[in-house]
Amino acid sequence: MNEENKTTDADKIEKILTLIEKEVEGSLPFGERVEEETKDPFLVLVSVILSARTKDETTEVVCKKLFKRVKKPQDLKRIGQTKLETILKPIGFYRQKANYLKKTAKILLEKYDGKVPDTFEELIKLPGVGRKTANLVLSLSFGKNTICVDTHVHRISNRLGLVKTKSPVETEMELMKVLPEKWWSRVNTIFVLYGKSVCTPLRPKCDICVVRSYCKFSKNRKN
DSSP: OHHHHHHHHHHHHHHHHHHHHHHTTTOOOHHHHHHHHHOOHHHHHHHHHHHTTSOHHHHHHHHHHHTTTOSSHHHHHHSOHHHHHHHHTTSTTHHHHHHHHHHHHHHHHHHSTTOOOOSHHHHTTSTTOOHHHHHHHHHHHHOOOOOOOOHHHHHHHHHHTSOOOSSHHHHHHHHHHHSOGGGTTTHHHHHHHHHHHTSOSSSOOGGGOTTGGGOHHHHHOOO
16 A cells, blocks of 8 residues: 555655646746856856845846856955955855855855856855755756755745745655655746745745645645
8 A cells, every 4th residue: 555655645745746847837046057067067057156045036137247246266366355245145045145155256266266166065165155055056056956945946936835844954854765866956946936935935826826636735725
């Protein structure tokens, strides 16, 4: 019976992810677009650090301006602190992020010959880089099979009943147990896009959701 339930659960998860991926097809979050356009781990790392607690639209405007002046760690090291803060000002926590970027550039130049490290253990030692950022950079720039859990992935995974967790770290660990590995590096992209357009934090659009029939949150929601 347990094996039958596992098969049923696996089929359900496959169906859910396939439906959502098809629904958001043709769109990419900003970090993915930076990777697609530049193939540069450094610019991807910078864009992901800056995107924390900031809307993609704002991050994109700031990064386009920043990337005219900063294309490698040497450029970031040379740019003045005041000038960097001025460029970053529209994003959240811009002073803190400016400090992160300056320190990161110094570390990359002194310890990694200007290259972005390609291991989780080394990435999380960089200022402003946590599990989410490290996993996303590993997935986008180095093709590593990681699960990046941000607020959208955490929220939607719990709403759907894929996991029952209290924190993004717990969600990451539990998703590794239930998701087929082929979805690990794709789940962030599709849940981020779906979380912005349909399964929003407030007033989710359950009436147009393509996986409503599978969703525990929708079934228990009072309309």
